[in-house]
Amino acid sequence: MSDKKPHITTDEAAACLTLLESAAGPMTAAEIAARLNLAGCRESQRRHVRALVKHLRDTDVWIAATLSDGYFLTKDPDVWAKHNVDKQIGAKKVISQAYRREKCCLRDRLGQGLLFNPNPRVCV
Structure with a gap:
């Protein structure tokens, strides 16, 4: 198991944002990882998605989340x-x-x- 933090690229962040904008409803981390074709085991993918969401939130994108439904954009x-x-x-x-x-x-x-x-x- 690697303790390295996921390396976030601008292209991945843009793809994640586009994916959330086009989603009909909330998306789980597993769904986002599958759509973005992220490599690694399920836990690595989940961490990568969390890092992507954190990066987008740090750039003032309003991404909210619920434990049961997942991530969604809100205005x-x-x-x-x-x-x-x-x-x-x-x-x-x-x-x-x-x-x-x-x-x-x-x-x-x-x-x-x-x-x-x-x-x-x-x-x-």
Whole structure:
């Protein structure tokens, strides 16, 4: 498995945008990858599509998404605002979970957090 980030080309981004513009409804990452003939396993294709969508969003293309339906273009400011608020709420949940876990973890004598208890006891 490679940890390399997908290399996004302008042609791929343009093809993805054209595909989403011509779509009748939302498209899943698997559908987009199949239509763009992206190489790799399913997970690599999904990551590549996510990178394409991120690139397009960074260039001010309003691409919203739902977990069940997939990606779609929107011109409705309310839909775009709701999508962004939902992403912010999700990020805040992840940060709060990480904070709670970090706060509860065991520490060694230097203050480093430990994954496992160094002195496990057997309960009898």
